[in-house]
Amino acid sequence: MAIKINSKIVSYKVLTEDDKKQPSESCNDDKINDVESMHENLERPEMLLGSTYKIKTPQSEHALYITINDMVLNMGTEHEERRPYEVFINSKNMEHFQWVLALTRVISAVFRKGGDACFLVEELKAVFDPKGGYFKKGGVFMPSLVAEIGCAIESHMKLIGMLKDNELDEHQKKLIAEKRKQFEEKNKTEADDDNNFPKKALLCGKCQTKALVLMDGCMTCLSCGDSKCG
Structure with a gap:
């Protein structure tokens, strides 16, 4: 079948058998365009x-x-x-x-x-x-x-997966638990009934939890592990 070309030819490519088997870019574009995203014109379903x-x-x-x-x-x-x-x-x-x-x-x-x-x-x-x-x-x-x-x-x-959960991993939790045990044994302190951290703990500027204590000459948070000494 003859095809009339009205525009100037700037390049060409000979299709191989592998090229014919692969889906064209236009097909991929159609699939992407079919993906629905949130917008104000979406009709509210009966159940959410x-x-x-x-x-x-x-x-x-x-x-x-x-x-x-x-x-x-x-x-x-x-x-x-x-x-x-x-x-x-x-x-x-x-x-x-x-x-x-x-x-x-x-x-x-x-x-x-x-x-x-x-x-x-x-x-x-x-x-x-x-x-x-x-x-x-x-x-x-x-x-x-x-x-x-x-x-x-x-x-x-x-x-629902919109934000990443930055919770501590098991190794970090274990390290913080060890630091807390060392602090309590060294200072002979008891946990506060309200927050389960030492009663004299200060407010951590990173996680906003009253769990900041002085350990080895450095302020360390027993909740998120943040330390002024790195």
């Missing part, structure tokens, strides 16, 4: 997968319950992934109702917009309460209730 996180602060008698619902994109394919679609926050405490409702609507809108929504975590965790923060059970300092909401969203993003 969700997780609920409980927040109990010493500043309020009632707990907050954060529910994050996910949409499953490209279900049944190699590109299947879960992406947050909406967030709800419920509590018996009506003191924060107005700003909590506004926050959930803004966060949900960012989720549905698509793109990288991970920046929300750092923005929320950086909010400080002018009245002062509080310590969670375990000795972790929370600068505000908004920051703890950010931590709950961070936990969820790690659960």
Whole structure:
């Protein structure tokens, strides 16, 4: 069959049998274009997968319950992934109702917009309460209730694979456990009932946990392993 060429020929290539067996680039491009990503025009399905996180602060008698619902994109394919679609926050405490409702609507809108929504975590965790923060059970300092909401969203993003979990490996955990044992034996100290770390421990600037102690002339965190001596 004759093919009319209207443009100037700048190069040519003789196809081999191997070339004919390989899928063309246009076919690969079509497959890539078929991958669906999160965007605001996606229709909400009847059912979404969700997780609920409980927040109990010493500043309020009632707990907050954060529910994050996910949409499953490209279900049944190699590109299947879960992406947050909406967030709800419920509590018996009506003191924060107005700003909590506004926050959930803004966060949900960012989720549905698509793109990288991970920046929300750092923005929320950086909010400080002018009245002062509080310590969670375990000795972790929370600068505000908004920051703890950010931590709950961070936990969820790690659960669905949007954020990498930077937990310590087994070797690091074993090393920290040995350091802690040495410190307790040397100083004859007992753990605090609230955070399970020595009572005289200071706040670590890296993990925000009250677990920083002086060991061998160097401030060392018994939670994340951070040390001023490297």
